[in-house]
Structures are given as C-alpha cells and as structure tokens.
Amino acid sequence: MYLQLDYSHERDLDLDELIRRVEAYYPDADFVQLRKSYAYAERAHKGQKRSSGEEYIIHPINVAGTLIKLRMDMDSIVAGLLHDVVEDCGISPQEIEKEFGKEVAQIVVGLTKISKIKFKTKEESQAENFRNMVVAMAKDIRVIIVKLADRMHNMRTLQYVSDEKQKKIAQETLDIFVPLASRLGINSVKGELEDLCLRFLHPDIYYRLAEKVAMKKSERDVYIKDVIDVIEEKLLEYGMKSALKGRSKHFFSIYKKMMARGVDFEQIQDILAFRVLVNNITECYKVLGIVHSSFTPIPGRFKDYIAIPKVNGYQSLHTTVIGPKAERIEIQIRTDDMDEVAETGVAAHWKYKEGLASGHQKLDWVQELLEFNKNDSTNHEMLNVVKNDLDIGGVFVFTPKGDVRELRYGATPLDFAYAIHTDVGHKTVGSKVNGRMVPLRHTLKSGDTVEILTSKSQSPSKDWLNLVKSTRAKSKIKQFLLKIERDSNKELGKEVLEKAFRLFGTSFKNLKKTPEWESVYKEFSVANEDDLYIQIGSGKISPKDVVEEIPSLKKEKLIEPSKIEEINSYTKELTKKVRRKSNKDNAVIVDGMEDLLVRMAKCCNPIPGDPIVGYITRGRGITVHTGICERMSNSVDVGRSIDVQWNTEFSFKHPVNIRVITHDKPGILSQISKTINSIDVNIRSAMAKSLPDRKGSFIFEVEVKDYSELLKTIGAIESLEEVISVTRI
Ligand code: MN
Numbered sequence: 021m022y023l024q025l026d027y028s029h030e031r032d033l034d035l036d037e038l039i040r041r042v043e044a045y046y047p048d049a050d051f052v053q054l055r056k057s058y059a060y061a062e063r064a065h066k067g068q069k070r071s072s073g074e075e076y077i078i079h080p081i082n083v084a085g086t087l088i089k090l091r092m093d094m095d096s097i098v099a100g101l102l103h104d105v106v107e108d109c110g111i112s113p114q115e116i117e118k119e120f121g122k123e124v125a126q127i128v129v130g131l132t133k134i135s136k137i138k139f140k141t142k143e144e145s146q147a148e149n150f151r152n153m154v155v156a157m158a159k160d161i162r163v164i165i166v167k168l169a170d171r172m173h174n175m176r177t178l179q180y181v182s183d184e185k186q187k188k189i190a191q192e193t194l195d196i197f198v199p200l201a202s203r204l205g206i207n208s209v210k211g212e213l214e215d216l217c218l219r220f221l222h223p224d225i226y227y228r229l230a231e232k233v234a235m236k237k238s239e240r241d242v243y244i245k246d247v248i249d250v251i252e253e254k255l256l257e258y259g260m261k262s263a264l265k266g267r268s269k270h271f272f273s274i275y276k277k278m279m280a281r282g283v284d285f286e287q288i289q290d291i292l293a294f295r296v297l298v299n300n301i302t303e304c305y306k307v308l309g310i311v312h313s314s315f316t317p318i319p320g321r322f323k324d325y326i327a328i329p330k331v332n333g334y335q336s337l338h339t340t341v342i343g344p345k346a347e348r349i350e351i352q353i354r355t356d357d358m359d360e361v362a363e364t365g366v367a368a369h370w371k372y373k374e375g376l377a378s379g380h381q382k383l384d385w386v387q388e389l390l391e392f393n394k395n396d397s398t399n400h401e402m403l404n405v406v407k408n409d410l411d412i413g414g415v416f417v418f419t420p421k422g423d424v425r426e427l428r429y430g431a432t433p434l435d436f437a438y439a440i441h442t443d444v445g446h447k448t449v450g451s452k453v454n455g456r457m458v459p460l461r462h463t464l465k466s467g468d469t470v471e472i473l474t475s476k477s478q479s480p481s482k483d484w485l486n487l488v489k490s491t492r493a494k495s496k497i498k499q500f501l502l503k504i505e506r507d508s509n510k511e512l513g514k515e516v517l518e519k520a521f522r523l524f525g526t527s528f529k530n531l532k533k534t535p536e537w538e539s540v541y542k543e544f545s546v547a548n549e550d551d552l553y554i555q556i557g558s559g560k561i562s563p564k565d566v567v568e569e570i571p572s573l574k575k576e577k578l579i580e581p582s583k584i585e586e587i588n589s590y591t592k593e594l595t596k597k598v599r600r601k602s603n604k605d606n607a608v609i610v611d612g613m614e615d616l617l618v619r620m621a622k623c624c625n626p627i628p629g630d631p632i633v634g635y636i637t638r639g640r641g642i643t644v645h646t647g648i649c650e651r652m653s654n655s656v657d658v659g660r661s662i663d664v665q666w667n668t669e670f671s672f673k674h675p676v677n678i679r680v681i682t683h684d685k686p687g688i689l690s691q692i693s694k695t696i697n698s699i700d701v702n703i704r705s706a707m708a709k710s711l712p713d714r715k716g717s718f719i720f721e722v723e724v725k726d727y728s729e730l731l732k733t734i735g736a737i738e739s740l741e742e743v744i745s746v747t748r749i
Pocket residue numbers: 079103104170
C-alpha cells in the first residue's frame with residue numbers, strides 16, 4: 021500500500037463513484053444515508069452555479085470525495101455533502117437534524133459558524149488567534165476536517181474567481197488552513213494547499229518552477245527509476261523486501277528552500293524525495309543502516325521522528341544521502357501505518373476499520389498527541405495544544421453582525437460590551453447570548469453570539485469590577501468610578517465650604533471676586549476652584565483652614581471657636597457618609613486611617629484568610645505581608661509595622677501560584693486543569709517542566725477568593741493519584 025492522495029477537481033464525480041469508493045474500504049457503510057444526503061443536497065442546490073459555470077452540486081460532491089480519500093466516517097461524508105445547504109439554501113439546522121441526525125447537524129452548524137468568521141488580517145499573531153478560534157469553536161474535530169476538504173476544493177477551482185479574491189483566499193488559506201492541516205498532521209492536504217497557495221499568490225514563481233521541473237521530467241523519471249533500482253538491489257542483498265517510491269518534492273517546499281537559502285532553482289539539489297515503506301519499526305532502522313552504508317549520508321540531515329514523533333503524531337526516519345549520480349536525495353523510511361498517519365493525520369482516527377465511527381472524540385486526539393511528547397524540548401508545543409483544548413488562551417465570540425472578538429477565558433457579556441466601546445460598557449443593562457437573555461455575570465463560550473442592551477440612565481458600579489475579566493474593562497470601570505469619586509468629593513467640598521462661609525455671614529460668591537481670595541489658591545497650592553473643592557472633599561484640606569486664611573474675616577475677629585467647632589462637626593458628619601460608601605474599595609482595612617495606598621507584598625502574596633501584617637513604606641503607602649513572611653520577620657525596623665485587617669465587604673479574585681509535582685503520565689496536565697476547573701476555579705496560566713526520574717513539575721496561576729478556596733483547590737489536586745505534592749509558592 022502506498023498512499024499518495026490527490027484531491028484534484030473531479031468534474032465527473034457522481035453518486036455511483038462515491039459509493040464505489042466507500043465500498044472499497046467499508047462495504048457495510050450506511051449507503052441509504054449517503055444516497056439520501058446526496059439527493060437532498062442536489063435538490064437544495066438546484067439551479068445554483070459555481071463560478072466555473074458548473075452545477076453547484078459538483079462542489080459538495082468533491083468535498084465528500086476528499087473526505088472519502090481521508091477515509092472519514094459516514095457522518096463526515098454526509099456533512100460534506102450538506103455543508104453549504106444551511107448557509108446557501110436557507111435550510112434550518114433543525115431540519116438537518118431531523119433528516120440526518122444530531123451529529124451531522126452539529127458538524128454542518130459548526131461549518132456554518134466558521135464560514136461566518138471574517139478573517140481580515142495578515143498579522144501573524146492574529147492569524148494564530150483565528151486558528152485557535154477555529155479549533156475552539158469546533159467542539160468536534162471533524163468540523164475542521166470537513167472545512168479543510170471544503171477549502172481544498174475551493175482552492176482547486178480558484179482560477180474561476182477574480183484576481184483580488186484569488187489573492188485574498190489564498191493568503192487566508194496559507195495563514196489559517198495550512199497551519200491547521202499541519203497541526204492535525206494531514207500532510208497530504210497541507211502539501212497540496214501550499215502548492216495551490218503558491219500558484220495564486222506568486223504565479224510567476226510557481227509557473228517558473230513548474231516549467232523547470234517539467235523540463236527535466238523525462239530525465240528525472242529515468243533517474244528516479246535508477247535510484248530505486250539501486251536501493252532495491254541493496255535491500256534485497258540483506259533480504260529486505262519493501263515498497264519504494266520516488267517523486268519530486270512539492271513546489272512550495274522547493275520555494276521555501278530557495279527563499280531560506282537565497283538561491284535560485286538550479287542551486288537547489290535535493291528536489292527529489294524517496295520513500296521506503298516497510299512492515300515494522302525494526303525494519304525501518306535496518307533499512308536506514310543499509311542506506312547509510314551504501315550511500316554517503318549528509319551530516320546533520322538525519323532525523324528520527326520515530327523515537328521522537330512530531331507533535332501532530334508524524335513518525336518517520338528522514339535522511340539525506342549522496343545518491344548514485346552524486347546528487348543529494350532525501351529518503352524517508354517508515355511503516356505502512358506511519359505512512360497512513362503521515363498522509364491523513366488525525367483523520368486516520370476516524371477510519372472505519374478501527375470502528376471509530378462515533379463522535380465525541382473531542383479530547384482524545386489531544387491526549388494522543390500528548391503521549392508522544394514526553395520529551396522536554398517539545399514542552400512548549402505540547403502546552404500550546406493543551407492550551408487550545410482548555411480554552412485558556414481565550415474565547416471567541418461574535419457580534420450580532422458576525423464580527424469576531426477575542427476575550428479572556430471566563431469573560432462575561434460586560435467584558436464584551438467594553439471590548440465594543442467604553443460607552444457601550446458604561447451603559448450596559450443586560451445582554452442576550454444566542455438570542456436568550458442572560459445575567460451580566462454569565463460566562464461566555466467560544467462561538468456565542470452576544471448582543472448588548474443599553475440604557476442612557478445606566479452607569480457603572482463598584483461590583484462591576486467583580487463581573488469583568490479583562491484589564492481594559494477593569495481600568496475603564498475604575499476610571500469612571502474615580503471620576504465619580506472626584507465629582508462627589510468636589511460637591512462635598514463645595515457644600516462644606518459654602519456652609520462655612522455662611523456661618524460668618526460672608527457670601528462665597530462675593531468673596532471670590534476679591535483679591536484676597538487669590539491668596540487662598542497660593543497658600544494651599546491648588547490650581548483652581550474645582551481643585552480646592554476636591555481637596556476639601558477628600559479631607560486633605562479642612563474648611564476651617566481655608567476660613568482662617570481670609571484676611572478680612574481675621575481682621576474683624578469673626579472667627580470664634582464655637583463656629584469653628586460647628587464647621588468641624590458638620591464636615592465630619594458629611595464626610596463620614598461619603599466615606600462609608602467608598603470603604604469597599606480596599607481589600608485591607610488599616611485602623612484609623614483612610615485613603616491609604618495599600619498593596620499586597622509580592623514576596624508572600626497574601627490572600628484573604630491569611631494572617632496579615634502591614635508595613636509602612638516610604639512614599640508607597642502600606643505593604644501587606646503574611647504573618648509568616650520571612651522578608652517581613654527579617655526586617656529590622658519593627659517600628660514601621662502596623663495592624664491591618666481583611667475587609668470582609670471586599671470581594672475579589674486573587675491570583676496565587678501553586679506548584680504541582682507529579683509522576684510522568686500522558687494527559688496529566690489536562691487532568692489537573694480539568695480538576696481545577698471542575699471546582700469553578702479559574703486558571704490564569706500554566707507552565708510545565710520535566711524533572712529527572714520521570715517526574716513532571718507544573719506551576720499554575722489560579723484565581724481564588726480566599727484561603728479556604730485555595731485549600732479546596734490544593735485538596736482537589738492532591739486527590740489525583742499521580743500527584744506527588746502540591747505547594748503554594
Ligand atoms: Mn463550500
């Protein structure tokens with residue numbers, strides 16, 4: 021068996037041919053379902069044409085054809101035939117579900133969602149986001165495989181659309197779908213897509229390459245045959261029988277090489293690749309030995325992807341040698357099974373012969389990828405995969421118009437509102453997710469469509485800070501609250517000062533017109549009237565001091581102690597009222613002091629429930645340490661410590677780092693993450709490291725309300741069998 025998949029546009033493909041191809045590998049398939057979906061799609065698309073002028077149905081047929089080549093299950097093939105009927109023919113997902121079952125309907129709905137994404141940027145990071153989004157949205161990985169088949173056929177027939185559209189679609193394919201195919205290990209699709217992208221993005225280079233490769237074709241065919249004969253002969257000497265094939269490499273990989281080395285086509289030597297397929301792993305290494313002893317290997321070009329498979333599951337031996345005619349040739353050696361995985365990647369998991377026809381495999385492929393990655397150097401790749409799976413990276417939601425927004429994991433409709441516009445955020449009164457009313461604390465999921473309801477009379481309140489996840493939303497709310505506080509301080513200050521002057525029978529209005537008023541600004545170094553009010557309102561300047569600064573009042577001896585007393589008690593009362601409202605702002609209460617800058621020490625990072633002590637720092641307010649913090653107890657200046665208490669009215673999520681040491685076991689990271697999420701604790705980040713003795717070390721940054729929630733989290737992780745220790749750091 022030698023798989024070389026070709027996905028070219030097949031004009032004559034019809035139902036009978038599809039059935040024949042499925043029968044070839046799965047005689048017991050549900051052909052009734054296949055016939056039914058075919059007839060359904062044909063009826064739905066009746067009268068619609070492709071840009072090529074052909075009947076539209078040729079497109080879904082080709083998509084199904086590709087899925088059959090990948091040996092996908094019947095639900096995927098049926099979904100391939102129906103993939104455009106919801107979007108293009110106005111058929112409802114409910115009807116698809118009624119006619120073809122839930123699985124097919126879900127795949128078709130997933131495809132429709134992906135087709136609504138507006139890919140508009142070329143920026144690498146953005147492209148990565150979109151790829152993650154596609155993965156996150158496709159709860160069922162088959163959605164992505166059908167999408168790739170769809171894109172494959174669209175690329176195959178791209179010459180029929182306008183130049184501008186060609187470039188746009190090809191760039192999008194290169195940015196989004198080629199990396200997806202690569203990550204899923206579907207190399208046959210990846211290789212073809214890349215060549216097609218080159219053809220439409222850089223036609224001049226593509227056709228020059230095609231011409232040169234073609235020019236040498238007859239010459240090369242002879243050469244390939246010679247090389248195969250020589251290798252086969254060598255292998256036979258050692259009693260090895262194997263399938264051998266040679267081909268010219270994909271244009272795109274030649275192009276990449278030309279770019280990377282800055283050389284022209286003539287200087288690229290190894291444009292030929294040979295593949296040796298054998299029965300088992302022992303034979304792979306045996307063939308490698310024979311090849312290396314028969315031809316001179318190029319140093320540094322041997323790669324053992326059998327011992328260390330690629331993250332997408334790819335396994336093979338690669339080597340480059342000086343061939344029989346003194347030319348460099350690349351030789352890949354692998355088993356038939358490895359070859360199937362190399363060509364079809366994750367799709368291989370759905371092939372019929374393994375009886376994996378049912379869905380719900382969402383996580384399994386990730387688990388399998390993880391098993392390949394016990395090696396240290398690939399840890400970051402592994403984490404990327406896990407990250408996508410767990411959505412730690414973010415969630416992707418739609419505006420009612422279909423624009424995409426990326427939000428932090430755990431984001432709420434309020435985060436979304438602030439992502440749209442600050443004014444929308446401030447005025448939010450409610451939201452609809454997928455058409456249903458939800459509370460503002462509702463957690464959004466990838467793929468949700470979010471609508472925000474606003475009201476002119478709405479404004480942010482402090483508890484909103486607990487409802488949002490994003491830094492942007494938080495800072496916008498804080499800014500607003502700060503302004504409100506300034507405004508209320510201003511009003512308070514003005515009220516107190518006016519009252520004070522009235523007591524002395526002086527009109528404030530008139531006083532401001534006199535030159536003596538100017539001296540007040542100077543004395544208290546304030547810029548203007550508003551500033552003075554704010555300072556008074558926030559308690560930094562007392563109204564008594566201001567009154568005493570007015571020369572005319574002093575001169576006429578109007579300032580009596582009883583009146584001063586009255587001003588003071590009035591000010592106190594008013595201030596108390598305002599302060600009581602703002603006391604919820606700080607996590608920590610410092611006895612007898614207000615408006616102090618309080619921050620948590622980085623060395624011990626206290627959370628509510630920890631015994632705490634405050635430490636007065638010069639110019640930086642008060643730093644709060646845990647009672648057992650070593651930095652604190654080593655500190656000489658005991659006189660600067662101060663009693664502090666947790667503010668019970670203050671509720672906030674605190675980030676805490678915990679280290680988990682485990683026995684090395686595939687999927688352990690994902691298992692721990694799931695455990696943490698299952699008790700409703702959010703993970704902000706995760707890091708992994710391999711330790712000697714087959715152990716793993718993970719550091720999780722989690723968000724907890726207080727000490728008891730932290731204990732609960734640690735307890736839950738400790739209960740996992742493979743976990744050795746859990747420590748707060
Ligand atoms: Mn399509």
